[in-house]
Amino acid sequence: MKAVIFDLDGTLIDSAPDIHAAANAVLQGEGLPLVSFEQSRSFVGRGARIFVERMERAVTGENEPARTDHLHARFLHFYERAHENTRIYPGVVEVLEDLRAEGFALGLCTNKPMRPTRAVLAHLDWDRLFDVVIGGDSLAVAKPDPAPLIAVVDGLGLTLPQITYIGDSETDAETAQRAGARFGLFTEGYRHTAPEDMYHQFRFDDYNLLTEYLKDPAA
Structure with a gap:
């Protein structure tokens, strides 16, 4: 991976x-x-x-x-200007930095339009972290259509078996399932469905656990 x-x-x-x-x-x-x-x-x-x-x-x-x-x-x-009350989930910064240090490429696939996406990335000083960013208005279709996720994969110069997609919602799970991608479900986000009823290969509620799941091909 x-x-x-x-x-x-x-x-x-x-x-x-x-x-x-x-x-x-x-x-x-x-x-x-x-x-x-x-x-x-x-x-x-x-x-x-x-x-x-x-x-x-x-x-x-x-x-x-x-x-x-x-x-x-x-x-x-x-x-585009709404950043004041946005918070980063605990452990996220450390995980992103660690993954970069270990040589992983990082991509972002969001339904947030590109202008507010770029604005919040700049606000968080995350512009440097992601190699490819696809927003909700980057293509003619948005998630759960798999095309945006596939576009990120293509932009990274990789294939679907070489990536893991991490998301929190039914939309993300459906996107991964339709693409045939390995999916990790973050259970503390905006989902409405019980985690066990959603498509995923692994799920987690603490970012300190994510790296181990990523290294475990059986997860």
Whole structure:
């Protein structure tokens, strides 16, 4: 195994508080009802456009294309600047640095659009860590379509048997399964399904355990 590819939100970082704040900043500006933190967290995982569609439907009961377009544009405005309350999961920094030191290539495959992805990577000083980054708007399709994950693999110059994909959600698990990739499930993210009911080769709740799983081909 030569590379590890990670999801971002709910896997390496907990950005749910900032996403919630961005959502309510949009809604407040439009004079619409606000959403709760739990509502907002439940909308995460399929990209910004679907997040906005779910948010709009929750507060208005429907989606109107013109309004959705407007809310989406406003959401991206706030989303690109939403870093204040984002936190890194414990142990992540050490694991990323250790993997780089051991010669692993690192990739990022997220449904977060590229501009907010690049913004948060710069904010965390992580630009240097990832060899290939694919966001939710990098291709014509997003996860759970396997194409974004395969694009990262191709960008690394590797094949699927040479990588492990790490994610936290049903979207990530489906992406890995459809690609035929080895998948490690981080159980402390944004999933709604019991871990045992999700596709994975191994699961973990502590990043201090990840390196051992990565080195164990039977995991």
